[in-house]
Amino acid sequence: MTVNGKVDVRALEALASGGAPGADGAEAGARPATATERALWTIAVELLGAEPAGVDADLADLGLDSISTIALVSRCRAAGVILTARLVAASRSIRDLADAADALAARAVAAGTDGPAGPADEGVGAVPPLPIARWLLELRSFRRFTQTQLVAVPPGTGASGVEAALQMLLDRHPMLRATLTPDGQAVLTRPVGAVKAADVLRVAPGAAEATLAAEARATIDLVDPGRGRMLAALYLPDADLLALSVHHLAVDAVSWAIMLRALARPSEATGELTSYRRYGELAHRRARTDEVADQVPYWAAELAGAEWPLGSRRTDPARDRAADLRVATFPASPETTEILVGAVSREVGLRELLLAALGWAVRRWRPALPDVVIDLESHGRFDHLAAAASNAAASNAAAGAEQPLADDVDTSATVGWFTSVFPFRVPAPSEATASEATGSEVAGSKAVGSGETDGAPRLATEEGAALRRAAQATARRLAAVPNQGFDFGLAQSVRDDPRLRGAPVPPIEFNYLGRFDQQPAPGGWAPVTDRALHELLPDDPEPDLPLRYDLEVICAVGSIEGPSSPASLVTTLRANGNVLDAADLDALGGHLLDAVALLAESARLR
Structure with a gap:
């Protein structure tokens, strides 16, 4: 069977001929034949930096992991190919992925929707903290707890171009516009326009080494979630270099990849289909399920002996x-x-x-x-688990309420600390x-x-x-x-x-x-x-x-x-x-x- 529950004709033919599925040399080296396969092939080559041996080759052999999976889903959506991270994890090859994408597209058409997550989610309001964020909020002393990414700016961009690029990120991702409540115990996301890129961007001429050494900490010191400043940026025009510092409450490893892709390919970038706020709501709903409660003995046993010092x-x-x-x-x-x-x-x-x-x-x-x-x-990013919480709630809703698709969560373009x-x-x-x-x-x-x-x-x-x-x-x-x-x-x-x-x-x-x-970023912003x-x-x-x-x-x-x-x-x-x-x-x-x-x-x- 394929990942979509269909009979795998290619595997049956291989078995009938006395070989293993995918063992035939011509089949293993087959080139993409359908429009979906060709689109996926191009994206996989750009993302992983190498060509698969064929449409039936295992993408894991090229290094596809959980981080690059999110990047793959995001790039596919920009190219008009709808996938979810779970489908990518269940699919071994370009051909399997194309079958899964075509099946998902047909399902969306039949349901009369735009895809798994429907229209973009504005994500404005109180954000239920995920466990990692709750741990940080309880510490109190975290104002400058940032991650800093050095980014190559395309030559000729200039300060105005960098400002425009930062404004695009701020307007597209609600967590970059977040602030803390007065007691410092909760996060609120604000509407588009609440933060101006000009207010968080510093420009410093000079050689990269000397300028970074002198200005990096001063830039980080501008970050203050309590005052609604989740990021600060230092642009070095003489070196075409940007030091972008974002508070950890608003970013993780996958989020950096999302932002860099948006900078490099702004015409392909999408809004957040499922916001960090919505994901947090669904995670809190899931926490109340018996499935989570039943795991406590397992986790308690796993922690036994963890008290030993190094x-x-x-x-x-x-x-x-x-x-x-x-x-x-x-x-x-x-x-x-x-x-x-x-x-x-x-x-x-x-x-x-x-x-x-x-x-x-x-x-x-x-x-x-x-x-x-x-x-x-x-x-x-466990969209399918969050979606399960969404669907459980929907099944208990009043008759006639709008019902989401079973995988009505897509965080492949979402920035936040997941x-x-x-x-x-x-x-x-x-x-x-x-x-x-x-x-x-x-x-x-x-x-x-x-x-x-x-x-x-x-x-x-x-x-x-x-x-x-x-x-x-x-x-x-x-x-x-x-x-x-x-x-x-x-x-x-x-x-x-x-x-x-x-x-x-x-x-x-x-x-x-x-x-x-x-993951080279064509056009700069790498x-x-x-x-x-x-x-x-x-x-x-x-x-x-x-x-x-x-x-x-x-x-x-x-x-x-x-x-x-x-x-x-x-x-x-x-x-x-x-x-x-x-x-x-x-x-x-x-x-x-x-x-x-x-x-x-x-x-x-x-």
Whole structure:
């Protein structure tokens, strides 16, 4: 069957001929044949930076993940092809996606609607906080808690052009126009025109390095949600560079991709089909369901043992602040990065490989730690779960009330802080048995061993194969997490379940930001990943922010030496300097680089 419940004729023909579905060489390399397939092909090539082997090739092999999935949905909508993130996740190939899009379009026509989410949502008014926002609002000291993106401005744009681009973003996305209530405990979004770009834009001539060093913190200091200033921008005309600082209440990793696409392709950008405000309403409605309540024992068990410290004591939000952060960065070589990125599959993505590497590294760094329990950030947007809450309410509405489509939620163009955080136990290599190794891994291990005397080379190869199996075990554990962790925060924060509210916070948070080498922005407005420039930005935009974790581990793939340089996997460690010292970070960072190298070598030998 296809993802749309139809008989998969191509798969049946392949089986009848004695082959596996999609195994036929001509079929696997087939070019797009329909208008929908051709549109999807073009978008996938632009987004992922490489051509699929054919319309039946698995897009996951090119690195399609939860972040790029949202970008794919948004670009498809701009091209007139309607998809949802859930359909993308359920579809392996261009052909599957085209079938799903055509079926969804036919359904929308039959229902007399414009698509899954109908007309644009203005999203103005009180915003029910998602769990991550509620956590921040409770801290109080968060005025300058921003994320800053460096953006390459197209030459010739000028200050007036930058101002116009910022005004477009402000008018299109309600959370960029948000403010806090007088008590600081709630967020309100305001109508279009409430914020003028001219009031949040600073222009500073001079060389990029010197100007960023002198002006970046002063720009961040202008951000103040209590006064309705969710963003501030610093334009460097002599360098064609924009430093855009947005308060975290209004932005996340996917939101940055949405805004950069809107800047690069303003004619294709759409309004928000489902606003952040509406999504929050539906999430709060979902929190009251039995499905969320029934997950509490699972989450409580996952948090058992999370109280163990990594250093001299656990981090205490009452005494530890962002000003105490100790930061170190560890880039893998471009060669190792290329091999590792090429090793991803639908079953084991880059996030799973990195989690396995983290577990291996932590166990060597802190061998007495009984288990590696982390908080895992997820950047997925769970439109189908929010839609289920919407439909449940609609089914209880009075007869004759307007009924939405079953997937009447679409946040592919929505800007806001959607991040979900949930506890996760990283499996140890010992939890993955040797029988789970693929034949090529075992063969690779034997080949190396037969050519070497006993010692380090053979041991390293066996260690790499064990790490690969640990990544497979990690992928299985993640696949078994209820609703990819979305409901944990609802149960803990919105339901306020005491079994979770009083539970310890894991000592480590892991955040995989995705690949920044895949998404060039034609015409400019591309993210600048130059490491030297980013090091000039403050590590602690809000020095008074209470710390939550002993250690934050942040990974991303990008061209850190400039736009023409090869991509590197970069791991940034942000530690509470009151409990971990520089030697701790150096030791853990070294173990992480060793783990990544072992995984890459294992992949090379497969």
